[in-house]
Amino acid sequence: MTQADCRAQIAAHDRAATESPRRVEFIGLLALMMAVTAFGIDAMLPALPQIGGALVPDDPIRAQLVITSFIFGMGVGTFVTGPLSDFLGRKPVIAVGLVLYAAGALVSWAAPSMTTLLAGRLLMGLGASGPRVTVMAIVRDRFHGAEMARIMSLVAVVFMVVPAIAPSTGALIMHGAGWRGIFLFYALFATLALSWFYLRMPETLATAARRPVRLAMMRDALREMARLPVIRLSIAIQLMVFGMMFAMLSSIQGIFETAYDQGTNFPLWFMVIAGASAASGLLNSHIVMRIGILRIVRSTFAVQVVLTVGMLAVLALPLPRQVEFVFWMIWASSVFMQTSLTVGNVNALAMEPVGHIAGLASSLIAAFATIGSVVLAVPIGLASDGTPLAMALGVLVLAGLSLVLSWRLREG
Template sequence: MQSKISPFEFVAMMAMMVATVAFSIDSMLPAMPDIAAELVPDNPNRAQLILSAFMVGMGLGTLFSGPLSDTFGRKSIVFLGAALYILGAVLAWAAPTIELIVAARVIQGIGAAGPRVISIAIVRDLYAGREMARLISFIMMVFTIVPALAPLLGTGIIELSSWRGIFVAFLVFAFISTTWFGLRLTEPLPPSARRPFSASALWLALKEMMAIPMVRNSIYVQIMIFSVLFTSISLIQPTFDLIFGREEEFALYFFIIGGFCATSSLVNATFVMRYGMRAIVTLSMSVVLGITALMLVLTVLGSDGPLYFWAYVIWQTSVFYQMGLTVGNLNALAMEPLGHIAGLAASVMGAIATILAGIVSTIIAQMFNETTMPQILGTLILLAAAMPFLIRMRHLDRPSQVRSPAD
């Protein structure tokens, strides 16, 4: 790696950049009841739009961050994204209505896309194949500590100030991570490797990328699993609060779930070199699909009480756990033949998956009726729809130009 920092520091830095997204979403979860009570008491479900708006904005920003970084270099676009993110945080902090907060969160999401996308492109600039997947798994492992802690941090901030104080925390987080990145990492994309920014060049690169079956199928699967993830993030707090009456315990449970799920990336990093990326993705998604089917059976049979609560916790843990076993591998499989357009590839994949998943999850979340049925049915349909594409990926050949061992 052409950098003055150690691999350990590189992983920590990239993890913090990727974690900007998780921190920006999960720390807001404890604030949802307060925001709903203050701004939309007649329709509490609208408070969830604060989460969805960030996700959609992130998808929009993702579409442009990679191509711009391919032209102007990785660091300059990270700095631009950080500036937009901070602007959105300030506007949301000052906004008096839910509509203005939603608009500010779109801006904040656009800005957060820069660090999220470009960190993956930087990994691809410097690594390839299973080693790239292994490194991404370590980054995901460190990054998962942030979403585990975020609701606890959000709760603490609310107790010390108010829900608006969370937006101040976003500003501080972005300033620290961007300053660290700017001071310690040398530019990984030299001018000689950059692509001119033009519509025709982007279109040709997009056609090249979408002509590869492995890339297409990876995007389809990512749309489904991100839809499942965003739905869980949107509904887990109101489920704890309104269905199980455990609002006060939510942040602690989320921390325990997140802490346990942090091991998923370590498990992936341990076994991906032995069993291959596609085998791990297939197994993990099949397990979650089976658990979701069991949850549907329990719900239809009218299960409730502590047993049903713990079944829900186990199910949600499996949903979050699979992310560490799937996303890094799916990205690595799709990125292997795309090193020469890594920024654009990461952008297009991230944009399509994030925007569509944000829309799908918003539709499911707005159906919340103080039962778990909308979430369970939505998750079951999405995972079932992903399986044909995943099976197709299992039968595709890996790109011949990749230097890593065959999967």
């Protein structure tokens, strides 16, 4: 095929890709793909005590691994989904991902033991990595510049709603069908999402624009990234921030129930926390150009350290539980807000020197940060005794280290 033929094929493909679906439906489809990940984590939170009581009654704290096994699988899958979508096209990678997600949900639904359940959750995470990575590529295929940023911001606004409603959705399903019913919901959700996506979303990557998967390319990219201090620092900071957030996600329901007797109201309180996180993300988008990335990142970590020291002081004082709960809500919200104010900014710094391999670099950074965060989150979560103490100590160490590393970052 000549170069002119390739250009003609790509142009014809681009015209076809813009005909369907309409923009509102396009945004809805992409938000739905991203919701697969959020529902896969947050809808499980109300069910952790019941899962622990049913499958590991002698050590119910191990139910937290239902969250981190999903995240670990998603991190592993992120290594390959980006390059595969460049080689096979966007639709096949998302389709395979959603099939794996549904299959993992069915394995988890039928699981007779915690080991089988964790295997199913790992498979779900692997599947979720397909939509997680490929959605960004689809937007890059169809839009550019300010229009691309506008579409992604609209998708993000829709996506922000999901963490707020997912625990309530999980609790509602569990009330009617038990904790196993949540996994049937996952399988149905993935099936419906796949059907809608495959029927309405055209392939956005023309055959002539596809690139074969080359291990040598990944090796060279890893070597180039390893030589750049900003990449190393970004990965280290992101894995610590994600480590704090995933440890919090793993233990937050137990803390609400055990320490504050708010297990029944947990979905509503989590909605407040998720709302604060979404608001901080919107705040960041409005102030980052005026204040600068490094000032926001360093200030956020400094505030997190101060708030965590304050939380530890509150835990050491003989305060009424209702008063302590107010401080807990403020501090727990700050951990999620920290993620919104730092991860995107740090990642933007990391991507500046690797624009020529942006897709591959983005996948590798996300994979390393996600997998590394699980290594940190699991021991912090399992150390929980039902109070915020272990969580606060873990956050103090990780936020402090992140603050130190952030002073080694440089813009430009």
